[in-house]
Amino acid sequence: MKPSGPLFTLLAGLLLGIFMLSLNATTGTRPTSSSNDVTATPTPAAPSTAPPTSPSPTATLPADADYAGRTADDTASVAVSVRDGKAIGYFCDGRSRESWLKGDVEEDGSMALSGTDGARLDGVLRAGKIDGKVTVGDRTRQFTAAPAVKPSGLYRATAEVRGAKIVGGWIVLQNGRQVGILNRDGKPAAAPRIDPASGAVTVDGTRLTARPVVP
Template sequence: MKPSGPLLTLLAGLLLGIFMLSLNATSGTKASSSYDGTTATPRPSGPASTPAATPAPSTAPPASPSATPTPAPDSDYAGRTADDTAAVSVSVRDGKAIGYFCDGSSQESWLKGDVKGDGSMRLTGEHGARLDGVLRAGKIDGTVEIRDRTWQFSAARAVRPSGLYRATAEVRGAKIDGGWIVLQNGRQVGILNRDGKPAAAPRIDPASGAVVVDGTRLTARPVVP
């Protein structure tokens, strides 16, 4: 019975060896399976797309900021029409203007409007009267259109007492409305309306604006917008 002991030991060792070989074989298969399961990066189907080209930077210079318009200088302007039959005066203040056209006998017109930053202006008055002009280099050049007739004019800067004057009042029951243009050489052109009837205006004193109408002393004052 003693020989069975070594035999059992040998048999146990053999079973252990078989078990270890089986375990190693199983571990190797799993490792191999794990390695084979690694997936490659999939390739896109269809033709390969070409990457979009990066646009070249623009070589155009940046736009310069627009210049701020310069306001027209505040001043008065007076002058004659090209045919020397009438006078024109314009008073400019803070981008606003009042103009006066007068032939000194029967035709006149008061006009008003805005002066743009470039010196251009369009003044309008009653009955479709219109003055279009440009203020440049200390003078206004343009045209006046009244009752389907057009005059060209040029008005230079006027320094007091030259310039534009007006007087309104009621004298002996009559409504008085007078306008005067005092030119740079001292010459005066004006019309005095009595109840809407025009006539040549009497002279004013440029220093004080005093004028006598039908025995009544009035004051003609400088006109500003």
């Protein structure tokens, strides 16, 4: 006996449903996320524990002062005047050789002063004194210059006396000793003594005034 048409149709639909369920299970299809999904909140960064950066200290130049002393071989004197980071130096052997030098003083106290004919003074201002070396001509001498409080220090006088150009330089040491050279039209010779209190000096019968040297 043949099955009726409606019964055949029902069986065919049941078989198709079983086949579709089996297909979904095999492919592993996952449902689409809904609008109710929770969004993860980022974790705030931990505050920095590094110490604040402190400002750099303000650099200071060496204090204004005058210095004077002898070379290590005791053949000459050296004086240096420091003002506002500038320096003037004077080397003098008290007979025939001298040199005026100038340059800058760095924040660490170092200085490199230069003069004519290749003269050079290299020193360091540290612990209240200047230690260094000075080169004049073909000789280099070590020296130490200690603080020079007036009347000790560096003096200079310029004038025209009886038609001659006079340029004098003096170093007055802390013990009162004087070392100086007087140039007459470029001819050096030992300088006469000055009065440390007033700077007065007599050259060829003419009274001059030697004044403290500053940069």
